[in-house]
Amino acid sequence: MMVSVTSTAFAEDATLVKLPQVHGEGAYLIDVKSGQTLFMKNPDKPLAPASTTKIMTGLLAIERGNLNETVTASTTMLNNKLVYGTQIYLAPGEKLLLKDLLYALLLNSANDAAVDIAEYIGSDLPNFVDMMNQRALEIGATETHFQNPSGLTESGHVTTAHDLALIARVAYQNPVFAQYVRTKSQAISRSKADLPIQMVNENKLLWRDSAVDGIKTGYTAAAQNCLVASVTKDGRQLIGVILKSPGREIYTDMQDMFEYGFTQYKQTILKPTGSVISTAMVNNEPMNLIIDRPIYITTKLNEQSPTLDLRVIPTYTSALTSVEEGQVLANVEVLNKGTLLNTLPLKSSRSISAPTKQVKTHSYLPWVIGIIIMGIILPLFIWNKRYSDFQRCKQRRFTRRRESSN
Known part of the structure; x- marks a missing residue:
């Protein structure tokens, strides 16, 4: 993802200073x-x-x-x-x-x-x-x-x-x-x-x-x-x-360069600490990705601020199910006309826990219950049937004996 950002203000008036003359x-x-x-x-x-x-x-x-x-x-x-x-x-x-x-x-x-x-x-x-x-x-x-x-x-x-x-x-x-x-x-x-x-x-x-x-x-x-x-x-x-x-003029040349940099350029904060740069999906929830230090922009006095591009590069390769607050999930590259100026980590703004895994009992519980019931009822049914058959057989024998005696 690429986003272009520009500071809206112009820099202050410049003091007329020539370019450094470096030997x-x-x-x-x-x-x-x-x-x-x-x-x-x-x-x-x-x-x-x-x-x-x-x-x-x-x-x-x-x-x-x-x-x-x-x-x-x-x-x-x-x-x-x-x-x-x-x-x-x-x-x-x-x-x-x-x-x-x-x-x-x-x-x-x-x-x-x-x-x-x-x-x-x-x-x-x-x-x-x-x-x-x-x-x-x-x-x-x-x-x-x-x-x-x-x-x-x-x-x-x-x-x-x-x-x-x-x-x-x-x-x-x-x-x-x-x-x-x-x-x-x-x-x-x-x-x-x-x-x-x-x-x-x-x-x-x-x-x-x-x-x-x-x-x-x-x-x-x-x-x-x-x-x-x-x-x-x-x-x-x-x-x-x-x-x-x-020669030794190298030291005064360096001081001239420093003077030029401080007097002819102004530095401002483009994105303060805590700014949301991008988002990531974690467990189907949007997560803000923030910077933990500012993004600065340096502008030449009397000139419009340059346009900087922000390119977000995720550090994860698979779907996220949980994160801790402050966890690095991406990096943001700061570019000016394609030239890389800075790379900053993007961190999660809060914690998201992984979904709780629930044990799926509905698919096999009825079978377990059925087996238990059958294990109890079937023996009782068989015993009851045998007992009934025994009683009927006993009754028939008793009846035949009575008929023979008469």
Whole structure:
């Protein structure tokens, strides 16, 4: 089922602001709550992501690993073709908690931590890279192809500004991931002395602007400067991506993109929490399907709100006979001109119990009763008949004796 919805109001007057002048070859700005695009530059151009690759590595570690589990570094740490550049100098056999390796990965951007995590989660590097690419496809990052977990330069290791924004948005919606990337510094536990223990976040905007709350930097000679950043202000969150920027102007360019997003766009609630989006039949009763969080729409100032399409996809495959209140029965996809912006669960608004099963006694009860009656009456009838016959026979014999005596 598809429904088109539009906010009826126009956005407020815009302050005259030019488009951001971004020096990087690719850039993207996305509104996290609505999923709508606010600005883009060469959004689908394949570019090397450098250490912003570690967003995906960290996300998979959090989704599939146990943060309190101990990870033992393998001899891969000695392979200087896989492990070089920024490191915390892990040695084969060294044991670290996964939660500490994630600080090394997402704050210090340690390449050896990326490899150690990949071998722990995926058992080996090729399998983990397959997991990275599969997760990218699930997110919708169809132009992304990873070759390693660290982002070190390798042929075919590419993404786009658009894809990286999608990956970052999904990653940041994981609260554990969000906590890591907003952390400025964190000490980790090491078993040996004279090894790095203080992990410091390389994202300069995190230190400069209190509204900035993540995410990840990156640099290689081939990729040049890369930055994915998040900012939250006045109840809105934006995520920006800049790839292949020639210098440190990447930070001011990102701030310009953020300023543009906040001053030139307004966010409103299209459908509040509890809105009925669709219905389902449960035990021949209509059941309202509601959302448990709002659907947002972002509108450029002085422009009419875009039309969003809502597509409902049931999660059940057979007729429903009972449901519990809050049970997910479908998902609603929010689309803008065919582009998927959001997917929200649709939940049942109340409980409906299954019909009570009644034992069908009418079909066989008369037979049971008949058999019981026959079992009682028939023997009595037979006994009575035999008794009557006996009495008649006895009477005839008595009569004959009397006649003979006379």
